[in-house]
Amino acid sequence: MAKGCELCFTGAKSVIFITGLCDDGCYYCPVSRDRLNRDVFYVNEVPVSTVSEVILELARSGSRGASITGGDPLVRSDRTVKLVRAVKEHFGGNFHIHLYTSGRYATIDVLRALDKAGLDEIRFHPTRAEFLSRAKAAKENTSMAVGIEVPVAPHIEEWVKDIIMRANSLSLDFVNLNEMEFVEPNARALLARGLRESPTRPFTVKGSLETAIRIISWAKESVEIPVHFCPATFKDNIQTRNRLVIASLRDLRWNEEPLASGTLLEYSCIAGKGVLVKREVYPTPNRRPIVAEEVVGDCSD
Numbered sequence: 001m002a003k004g005c006e007l008c009f010t011g012a013k014s015v016i017f018i019t020g021l022c023d024d025g026c027y028y029c030p031v032s033r034d035r036l037n038r039d040v041f042y043v044n045e046v047p048v049s050t051v052s053e054v055i056l057e058l059a060r061s062g063s064r065g066a067s068i069t070g071g072d073p074l075v076r077s078d079r080t081v082k083l084v085r086a087v088k089e090h091f092g093g094n095f096h097i098h099l100y101t102s103g104r105y106a107t108i109d110v111l112r113a114l115d116k117a118g119l120d121e122i123r124f125h126p127t128r129a130e131f132l133s134r135a136k137a138a139k140e141n142t143s144m145a146v147g148i149e150v151p152v153a154p155h156i157e158e159w160v161k162d163i164i165m166r167a168n169s170l171s172l173d174f175v176n177l178n179e180m181e182f183v184e185p186n187a188r189a190l191l192a193r194g195l196r197e198s199p200t201r202p203f204t205v206k207g208s209l210e211t212a213i214r215i216i217s218w219a220k221e222s223v224e225i226p227v228h229f230c231p232a233t234f235k236d237n238i239q240t241r242n243r244l245v246i247a248s249l250r251d252l253r254w255n256e257e258p259l260a261s262g263t264l265l266e267y268s269c270i271a272g273k274g275v276l277v278k279r280e281v282y283p284t285p286n287r288r289p290i291v292a293e294e295v296v297g298d299c300s301d
């Protein structure tokens with residue numbers, strides 16, 4: 001498993017969505033349309049606008065690392081380099097940071113600047129074969145771990161195998177396969193290509209899991225590079241849940257009860273009405289609600 005995945009596994013990594021800007025236009029892009037191609041900035045669903053706000057949110061969440069994603073973070077490479085440097089200076093060298101990019105804007109200068117700022121690991125999603133040369137450049141010119149991360153589905157099985165062969169011949173550090181998501185932003189484009197949602201694995205493309213298993217069996221016999229598969233259910237049910245549990249326990253308020261899902265039950269008395277209400281909320285600073293509040297008692301005393 002890539003080093004960047006180890007902390008993710010335990011929920012100890014925050015997700016920094018540094019910009020929604022991206023010039024690749026993948027038909028399977030799962031990024032929500034209120035973020036994609038907009039220059040928005042979030043940490044764990046919390047909107048931020050400065051590096052200081054990022055650091056505050058990372059500290060509040062008790063994170064020991066972060067993944068930087070988007071969009072393509074390198075569309076805003078200056079912001080990304082500045083952020084990596086500031087986070088490393090604040091939390092120290094052991095705070096592990098990995099970053100996803102298509103590689104389109106991963107010039108040698110940008111790669112060296114990221115390396116110098118302290119980025120630990122870079123993952124390429126090579127939307128064009130020529131972007132693999134940027135992964136090669138990263139491997140040859142920086143100290144960062146360099147990997148490939150791509151979604152899998154039955155119709156691109158051969159393309160994924162080809163990418164793995166190339167990553168292997170470039171002596172990259174790992175290949176990660178993701179289950180292709182089937183979500184509202186990409187559903188129409190996937191349907192148009194004849195792809196369907198899995199009847200047993202909600203929000204994933206039918207056959208994606210089976211394709212990943214076939215590819216991993218093939219890779220065991222065919223290449224030396226480690227190939228790892230991250231199912232969508234793992235991301236949602238384990239990684240995100242663990243992250244929410246850590247954040248909710250660190251930031252628990254007197255009127256809240258933690259739930260096993262990592263969310264919170266918040267109780268409050270409505271002034272003037274004398275009714276006690278509860279609502280389920282995410283452990284964000286503003287307690288983003290999940291379901292509407294419900295009256296559970298009287299608090300007129």
Ligand code: SF4
Pocket residue numbers: 022023024025026028029030031070071072102125127
């Ligand atoms: S590179 Fe990533 S963010 Fe950009 S369009 Fe493709 S999947 Fe979406």
